[in-house]
Amino acid sequence: MAQLIADRRDVDFVLHEQLDVDVLSKQAKYAEFSRKTIDLIISEARNLAIKEILPTFKEGDEEGCRFENGQVFVPESFKRAYDLFIEGEWLAMTEDPAFGGQGMPRTVALAAGDYFNGANYAFMMYPGLTHGAALLVESFGTERQKQLFLKNMFTGKWTGTMLLTEPEAGSDVGNLSTSARKNPDGTYSITGNKIFISSGEHDMVENIVHPVLARIEGAPAGTKGISLFLVPKYRVNADGSLGEFNDVVCTGIEHKMGINGNATCSLTLGGKGNCVGELLGEENKGMRAMFLMMNEARLLVGMQGFCCASASYMNALNYARERVQGKSLLQAMDADAPSVPIIQHPDVRRMLLSMKAYVEGMRSLLYYTGFLTDRIAVSDNEKEKSRLQGMIDLLIPICKGYVTDKSFEVCSTGIQVYGGYGFTKEYPQEQLLRDCRITMIYEGTNGIQAMDLLGRKLGMNKGKPIMDLMGEIQKTLAAAKAFENLGDLAARLEKALNRLAEVAMHLGATAMSPKVMQAFAFAHPFLDASGDVVMAWMLLWRAVIAATELEKGAKKKDQAFYEGQIKSCQYFTQAVLPVTMGKMDAIMTTCPAAVEISDEAFGGK
Ligand SMILES: Cc1cc2nc3c(=O)[nH]c(=O)nc-3n(C[C@H](O)[C@H](O)[C@H](O)COP(=O)(O)OP(=O)(O)OC[C@H]3O[C@@H](n4cnc5c(N)ncnc54)[C@H](O)[C@@H]3O)c2cc1C
Numbered sequence: 001m002a003q004l005i006a007d008r009r010d011v012d013f014v015l016h017e018q019l020d021v022d023v024l025s026k027q028a029k030y031a032e033f034s035r036k037t038i039d040l041i042i043s044e045a046r047n048l049a050i051k052e053i054l055p056t057f058k059e060g061d062e063e064g065c066r067f068e069n070g071q072v073f074v075p076e077s078f079k080r081a082y083d084l085f086i087e088g089e090w091l092a093m094t095e096d097p098a099f100g101g102q103g104m105p106r107t108v109a110l111a112a113g114d115y116f117n118g119a120n121y122a123f124m125m126y127p128g129l130t131h132g133a134a135l136l137v138e139s140f141g142t143e144r145q146k147q148l149f150l151k152n153m154f155t156g157k158w159t160g161t162m163l164l165t166e167p168e169a170g171s172d173v174g175n176l177s178t179s180a181r182k183n184p185d186g187t188y189s190i191t192g193n194k195i196f197i198s199s200g201e202h203d204m205v206e207n208i209v210h211p212v213l214a215r216i217e218g219a220p221a222g223t224k225g226i227s228l229f230l231v232p233k234y235r236v237n238a239d240g241s242l243g244e245f246n247d248v249v250c251t252g253i254e255h256k257m258g259i260n261g262n263a264t265c266s267l268t269l270g271g272k273g274n275c276v277g278e279l280l281g282e283e284n285k286g287m288r289a290m291f292l293m294m295n296e297a298r299l300l301v302g303m304q305g306f307c308c309a310s311a312s313y314m315n316a317l318n319y320a321r322e323r324v325q326g327k328s329l330l331q332a333m334d335a336d337a338p339s340v341p342i343i344q345h346p347d348v349r350r351m352l353l354s355m356k357a358y359v360e361g362m363r364s365l366l367y368y369t370g371f372l373t374d375r376i377a378v379s380d381n382e383k384e385k386s387r388l389q390g391m392i393d394l395l396i397p398i399c400k401g402y403v404t405d406k407s408f409e410v411c412s413t414g415i416q417v418y419g420g421y422g423f424t425k426e427y428p429q430e431q432l433l434r435d436c437r438i439t440m441i442y443e444g445t446n447g448i449q450a451m452d453l454l455g456r457k458l459g460m461n462k463g464k465p466i467m468d469l470m471g472e473i474q475k476t477l478a479a480a481k482a483f484e485n486l487g488d489l490a491a492r493l494e495k496a497l498n499r500l501a502e503v504a505m506h507l508g509a510t511a512m513s514p515k516v517m518q519a520f521a522f523a524h525p526f527l528d529a530s531g532d533v534v535m536a537w538m539l540l541w542r543a544v545i546a547a548t549e550l551e552k553g554a555k556k557k558d559q560a561f562y563e564g565q566i567k568s569c570q571y572f573t574q575a576v577l578p579v580t581m582g583k584m585d586a587i588m589t590t591c592p593a594a595v596e597i598s599d600e601a602f603g604g605k
Pocket of ligand 1: 197
């Protein structure tokens with residue numbers, strides 16, 4: 001049975017029918033990106049993903065990475081896939097063509113990434129992290145740094161990483177102890193140990209560029225004293241050629257639950273006192289630089305988790321159509337009744353529809369958030385740009401935290417649909433679940449995402465972003481109410497939205513009171529409820545488009561797809577949203593038990 005990745009009809013629906021992404025081509029910046037060009041890009045990405053990257057999925061997991069004498073070897077199959085990916089110039093899809101980019105809208109790049117990440121995101125982390133690191137150089141580097149590093153990174157000749165985490169500095173990055181001492185020539189000598197570094201060392205390219213967070217000697221404690229440095233594995237000479245080894249030593253790799261094809265490295269910087277870095281941006285402004293890149297990185301992690309869920313759904317659907325087991329419930333008493341494909345059983349249909357609804361809602365949310373950044377890129381209205389940016393900032397913890405939480409659940413359901421075979425290595429479902437799990441942890445754990453939503457984003461700009469977002473949801477509600485079959489669904493979402501506003505007020509006020517600990521004990525449930533409401537919105541928005549098309553008399557080939565949109569929305573709104581209402585009741589209690597229980601009372605001794 002062929003392994004699948006993403007539903008092309010659905011990808012096209014979000015791009016063209018929900019977001020109407022080719023409106024961007026009316027602006028000079030994206031003039032080349034007509035619908036035809038966009039469709040071609042997605043077809044090319046899909047081909048490469050299916051033919052060349054997907055075969056590395058299982059192999060990469062089974063072979064894993066190898067560590068020998070400070071060297072790391074990636075799974076053999078990754079090398080050809082990487083070369084083809086780079087040859088196709090896919091690494092810097094959204095970037096400036098002057099530095100090797102393709103200058104395409106982010107929404108289109110996300111859709112291409114839907115296929116690439118769905119094929120094997122452990123592989124995609126090598127180019128993905130390179131892209132993130134290069135963006136730091138592009139945003140904060142000097143002209144000289146850009147000339148020396150950018151093109152080599154955006155073209156994938158060199159790869160990149162992100163060196164934040166240390167044994168005592170995970171969620172609390174401000175606690176890091178890697179140090180930087182200024183040299184007379186303006187460079188810095190870097191000393192420290194970093195752990196859990198994705199793509200930190202490998203044998204696919206000649207050089208690896210590490211953006212490193214470190215503290216300049218004498219700088220203030222905490223996040224205020226952190227600076228960002230550019231530390232290549234091999235130093236780069238003034239003419240761009242490679243110089244001497246820069247004393248960045250890999251001391252080991254992690255043995256992990258998933259993403260085994262991606263090397264997670266421990267790196268020692270300056271163990272021999274010979275690691276030199278250049279300041280990237282300003283002294284003590286390293287965290288600010290990281291924050292600016294955070295939205296991009298968190299959206300990408302949401303995408304990684306989501307792509308596992310999307311693939312898991314596609315596989316489960318395929319399997320359920322073919323796997324024959326048991327009689328139809330309607331013929332249960334008939335001994336001669338034939339066995340039916342499991343897709344005929346109500347519980348399997350429930351699982352599939354639940355997976356479908358989450359996958360569709362999450363795809364819409366992720367692309368929509370990308371589309372907001374494209375709209376900023378083509379707008380010259382500062383007020384509008386700031387409105388859109390506020391909504392992005394608000395949605396990012398949902399794109400990362402909620403989406404990865406739900407993606408993991410979808411992957412688990414994807415195993416359940418297979419029954420016992422889902423638990424075996426014969427099928428991809430168990431790997432998708434394992435690979436998906438880390439997305440809930442790195443790039444800020446989902447607990448940290450929830451705190452970000454409640455502690456920073458909710459009250460940001462006096463609550464304007466959340467009001468703006470609610471305004472957008474209201475527009476969909478108004479459109480839905482025009483359809484008889486969507487009226488009840490709109491009313492239910494409206495009720496949930498109003499309740500969410502009450503919950504946000506209550507939790508926000510509690511967070512500012514002496515009961516702050518209680519409020520934050522409900523930060524994650526609040527993230528969860530907010531995500532549910534956003535999902536219901538995305539699905540109602542889809543349903544409005546589908547109802548419009550059906551009313552207009554959709555082509556026969558599209559009818560089932562549109563009917564499916566309305567069913568996803570109906571399922572989520574009638575079968576999931578009532579649970580969300582219950583979750584919101586629970587938040588309103590701000591039950592103090594988790595805060596009040598003594599450490600001893602947890603037991604376990
Ligand atoms: C496979 C993998 C790849 C990674 N790649 C990279 C990489 O490329 N670069 C990099 O720099 N790092 C990377 N990391 C590190 C990753 O970002 C951290 O593991 C993560 O930020 C959590 O830090 P920690 O593991 O120290 O957990 P901790 O910070 O110790 O957290 C443990 C638990 O406590 C909770 N917690 C901690 N502090 C708070 C708080 N203040 N309030 C509420 N809850 C809290 C967390 O949510 C979590 O549930 C990677 C990790 C893994 C496993």
